[in-house]
Amino acid sequence: MNALMIKGLLFAAVLIAATIYVVKSMNIDLSDPINIITIIGAIAIAGLTVGVAIKYINQMKTDTSGGKLADENWDGIGEYLNELPSGWAYSWLGTAIWAMWYMISGYPVNAFSQIGQYNEEVKAYNTKFEAVHKNADTATLQQMGESIFLVQCAPCHGTTGDGLSGKAHDFTTRMSKAQVLDVIEKGSNQLGYPMGAMPPMMATGQDAEDIAAYVAGGMKGEQPAAFAACASCHGADGKGMNGMAANIADYDEALITNVVKNGKKGALGTMPAFHDRMTPVQIKALATYIKTLKG
Amino acid sequence: MFHWLEKNPFFFAVGVFLVIAFAGLIEILPNFAEASRPVVGLKPYTVLELAGKEVYKKDACIACHSQLIRPFKAETDRYGQYSLSGEYAYDRPFLWGSKRTGPDLHRIGNYRTTDWHENHMWDPKSVVPESIMPAYKHQFTNIADLETAYAEAVTVKKVFNTPYDTPNGVKLGTWDEAKAAALDEAKKITADMKNQNVKDAVAAGNIPEIVALIAYLNRLK
Numbered sequence: 001m002n003a004l005m006i007k008g009l010l011f012a013a014v015l016i017a018a019t020i021y022v023v024k025s026m027n028i029d030l031s032d033p034i035n036i037i038t039i040i041g042a043i044a045i046a047g048l049t050v051g052v053a054i055k056y057i058n059q060m061k062t063d064t065s066g067g068k069l070a071d072e073n074w075d076g077i078g079e080y081l082n083e084l085p086s087g088w089a090y091s092w093l094g095t096a097i098w099a100m101w102y103m104i105s106g107y108p109v110n111a112f113s114q115i116g117q118y119n120e121e122v123k124a125y126n127t128k129f130e131a132v133h134k135n136a137d138t139a140t141l142q143q144m145g146e147s148i149f150l151v152q153c154a155p156c157h158g159t160t161g162d163g164l165s166g167k168a169h170d171f172t173t174r175m176s177k178a179q180v181l182d183v184i185e186k187g188s189n190q191l192g193y194p195m196g197a198m199p200p201m202m203a204t205g206q207d208a209e210d211i212a213a214y215v216a217g218g219m220k221g222e223q224p225a226a227f228a229a230c231a232s233c234h235g236a237d238g239k240g241m242n243g244m245a246a247n248i249a250d251y252d253e254a255l256i257t258n259v260v261k262n263g264k265k266g267a268l269g270t271m272p273a274f275h276d277r278m279t280p281v282q283i284k285a286l287a288t289y290i291k292t293l294k295g
Numbered sequence: 296m297f298h299w300l301e302k303n304p305f306f307f308a309v310g311v312f313l314v315i316a317f318a319g320l321i322e323i324l325p326n327f328a329e330a331s332r333p334v335v336g337l338k339p340y341t342v343l344e345l346a347g348k349e350v351y352k353k354d355a356c357i358a359c360h361s362q363l364i365r366p367f368k369a370e371t372d373r374y375g376q377y378s379l380s381g382e383y384a385y386d387r388p389f390l391w392g393s394k395r396t397g398p399d400l401h402r403i404g405n406y407r408t409t410d411w412h413e414n415h416m417w418d419p420k421s422v423v424p425e426s427i428m429p430a431y432k433h434q435f436t437n438i439a440d441l442e443t444a445y446a447e448a449v450t451v452k453k454v455f456n457t458p459y460d461t462p463n464g465v466k467l468g469t470w471d472e473a474k475a476a477a478l479d480e481a482k483k484i485t486a487d488m489k490n491q492n493v494k495d496a497v498a499a500g501n502i503p504e505i506v507a508l509i510a511y512l513n514r515l516k
Contacts, residue, residue: 118366118377125368151373155423156411164422167414269410269487277375277406 004061008054015046126279133281138288145289148282152274161293168268171293173218174250180212182267188246190265191258195233195245202229219249251294256287333384339457339465340385340514343477343502345444347511350504351390354431359396362389362515375402387451397428404516409487412509417490431505435493439507445473481506484513 019042028035067080133140150159156168163170170176185208189197203211207226214224219238230248235241238249247255260283263273278286300307340348351357364370366377378401383389407415411422416434419426448467451457459467467473481502485494493503 115366115377118368118371122368122371152406155407158422159424164414167410167422270408272406272408274406277372 004054004057008050012046012050015050016043019043019046129279130281136281136285141285141288142292144282145285145287148278148286149289152277153286156271161290163268166268168271169266171251171290173216174248174294175216177212177216179267180215180248181208184208184211191246191255191262193240193243193245193254193258195241198233198245215248251287251291253284253287256290257283260286330380331384332381334379334381337382337384339451339459340448341465341477341480341510342441342444342448342467342473343439343480343507343510344514345447345511346439346441346477346502347504347507347509348390349440349444349447350434350508351511354434356400357390357392357394359394359428360398360400361392361395362399362401363391364399364401370399374399375405385451385457387447387455400512400515402516404513407512409484409509409513410489412512413488413490413505416505416508434505434508435490435503437504438496439502439504441474441477441502442470444507445470448473477502480510484509 019039023030023039028039030036030039065080067082070079070081072079133144136144149157149161153161156164157171158164158168161171169179183198184203185200187198187200187202203226207224210224211226211230214221214227215230215238223236230238233241233245234248235245238247240247240252240254243252243254246258259271260278261273261275264271275283300310362378364374364376364378371377382401383391414422415428416431418430419428445467448457448459452459452467459465466476468476478497478500481497484506485497488494488506488509490505493505496503497506
């Protein structure tokens with residue numbers, strides 16, 4: 001062991017000691033593996049620094065020139081004939097092969113595209129979303145429906161769904177008298193129910209008033225005789241005969257789906273269609289939530 | 296042949312610049328031209344919509360609202376399909392904005408309606424309780440500047456060849472025709488509105504700024 005080696009080892013020891021001193025004085029949490037790895041890295045760098053320095057200092061001290069000189073010299077400056085280092089040669093060949101792959105198939109096929117990344121992201125998310133919520137229970141759907149409602153519906157219907165004092169439909173009741181009268185007067189052919197269009201003026205005058213009061217009152221009490229005209233499509237109980245016509249007694253999934261899909265122009269104003277902004281699961285969730293708003 | 300270039304660093308630099316600039320141009324320009332072409336079905340703004348766009352600029356909506364939906368799921372969920380550059384082909388200037396104190400408005404016409412805008416511009420808190428947007432009541436009394444909007448439309452038609460007066464397209468015509476068309480359009484909008492002063496003004500032939508702005512917002516789809 002020569003003097004240089006001893007000096008080197010001493011220097012390495014000082015570096016390592018300094019590292020440990022800093023770690024101690026900074027109270028670094030050693031239970032965190034990332035800190036341990038960092039310290040090991042610091043010690044390794046100290047060791048490598050000393051090792052590499054010793055190698056080259058030794059080489060400068062002891063190496064003599066050798067090997068065969070090339071025939072050419074440039075104003076007295078000569079050049080040794082050295083073999084091409086194999087690492088360089090392999091790197092060069094590898095680069096050439098990679099470049100060919102990149103030009104022929106890598107770049108045109110695998111070029112980065114922001115839209116492509118977006119499409120993949122959305123597809124992956126939707127697949128996962130469908131898988132997770134395929135058989136979602138009512139509580140989950142209700143929770144999901146509430147957040148959808150707050151983002152998509154609340155700006156018009158209000159955060160509590162009360163329609164902001166008549167600015168939009170009030171979900172705490174099924175329909176107001178004015179809304180029923182409006183539908184009776186104008187008919188309706190916008191929601192795409194299998195039963196088809198509801199013609200205007202199915203009832204007039206006092207009959208219409210009676211029906212409106214009965215429907216707006218939550219279908220309680222004695223049914224007015226004129227309601228027979230409504231019952232032929234909406235059912236005697238007003239529930240729309242299992243999705244054949246609109247449910248005028250309660251909110252159900254068919255009603256919410258049809259309104260979200262087609263939008264609606266009614267007594268209070270126009271609602272745009274929202275179907276391309278929600279997935280089927282989300283519409284179902286929204287329906288589950290809206291059902292809970294009616295007392 | 297090029298030996299003299301090697302001895303003249305300045306002209307060599309100029310030569311290098313020219314070569315790289317030329318390569319850059321043939322790489323960039325065709326894509327640029329392609330992407331800025333109007334998307335299929337895009338129509339130029341009507342005079343009323345242009346007047347509304349002027350209101351949008353004048354009242355500095357752009358200071359808080361953007362009109363550019365980026366292709367990220369979080370944005371497309373909330374605002375709709377991401378924006379394409381061809382959709383702004385007739386925007387002079389485009390109103391992308393860079394600040395979102397309020398939400399993006401590029402597709403507001405898909406999910407808000409005339410009556411909502413009326414309530415919202417009169418008193419934003421009446422529809423969005425947590426809103427920090429100020430009310431814009433002056434838009435209900437100020438009269439929209441149709442003359443400037445018409446002049447703008449005529450200018451872009453002449454200078455940039457914006458396709459007005461094409462079959463099945465947007466008709467511009469003479470100033471009187473354009474004014475009558477704008478008034479018709481305004482009447483359709485006020486049919487959905489409640490403010491009696493606005494309805495009266497339109498019936499009398501004056502179009503308040505709010506009507507023009509709603510025409511513009513409804514067109515953003």
